[in-house]
Amino acid sequence: MRQTDPIRVTQMTKTIGERNILDRVDLDIPPGEIVALLGPNGAGKTTLIGCLLGLLTPSAGSITLWGEPVAELSPETRARIGFVPQALTGFTWFRVRELMDYLAAYRERPNDPEDRVWEEWAALDPAARVKSLSGGERQRLAIVLALRFMPDLIILDEPVASLDPQARHDFMRLLPEYARRRGASVLISSHIISDLEDISDRIVILRRGHIRLNMTIPEIMESIRVIAAPPPADWPVEILASNDDGTTWVRGWRSELDMAAVEHGMAVDTPDIERLFLALSR
Incomplete structure (x- = not known):
């Protein structure tokens, strides 16, 4: 900067x-x-x-x-x-x-x-x-x-x-x-x-007192997802937060992971800012 x-x-x-x-x-x-x-x-x-x-x-x-x-x-x-x-x-x-x-x-x-x-x-x-x-x-x-x-x-x-x-x-x-x-x-x-x-x-x-997230809106929409379960260990993503319903917020999503999620029968949703805020504020 x-x-x-x-x-x-x-x-x-x-x-x-x-x-x-x-x-x-x-x-x-x-x-x-x-x-x-x-x-x-x-x-x-x-x-x-x-x-x-x-x-x-x-x-x-x-x-x-x-x-x-x-x-x-x-x-x-x-x-x-x-x-x-x-x-x-x-x-x-x-x-x-x-x-x-x-x-x-x-x-x-x-x-x-x-x-x-x-x-x-x-x-x-x-x-x-x-x-x-x-x-x-x-x-x-x-x-x-x-x-x-x-x-x-x-x-x-x-x-x-x-x-x-x-x-x-x-x-x-x-x-x-x-x-x-x-x-x-x-x-x-x-x-x-x-x-x-x-x-x-x-x-x-x-x-x-800590910054949990600092990203532009396009960066959030591109790289953050909420998935139906914790990701496999070999997926190149960072776990941000887990929800009470078992879903998991991850950062570092790539388009090629869409097919991997389908193969695992795992639903993937794009982020909603309010839901993301609530998850990271717990």
Whole structure:
């Protein structure tokens, strides 16, 4: 990977007390890629995001954003990052437009006719106080505050959990459109796997601080299968997980194994991302 990739994580460990919340994590995100970060509660997703943003300090390893150590980012590099948290807190005394104008004083807005798309999507009353907004409205405001400055790297931690179905649907349409148009990189964590499968280029599954899977969608569809029984020892595949019904997830599938499976009377299915996630999260 080029050192100038938006995100490069190398052997990063985060320890809290005596527990490794993240353990020797490697993760590279190149320009223009949308990466879905999946994992059960407690897997370390929010901790990873906190380290990427410099809010938490890794215990070991390194993180660079566009080649700069995350703890030493230049103002220019910080201005290229947009972050959407799980919930917007603080700033409750501001009105919506006042808060937008206040934050705009610290960041340059690009001269781009598309930069109002997020405000139009959010459809918030500019005169409303932040404290009067519903949970979904606050989340729409958090998205606007992160994206109206046209960032090149967008990090989102459960951004759609409190959105109504229509707002969520529209957001999941607008986000990849924005990323493709701008060449922006996106790291998005969400439990709504069907949304992420539709928009993502790559799936990263985190479990107990370890990355269990890091593959593009085409790689998953090409090389991962769920088969009716454990594979014979001489098959050139890696066992990823076993299900309670006796079926087995394997990686490294080749087309010639299709005939071998038929000869063994073994059913073979292509992967479903949600089923794969559930199997690797146990």
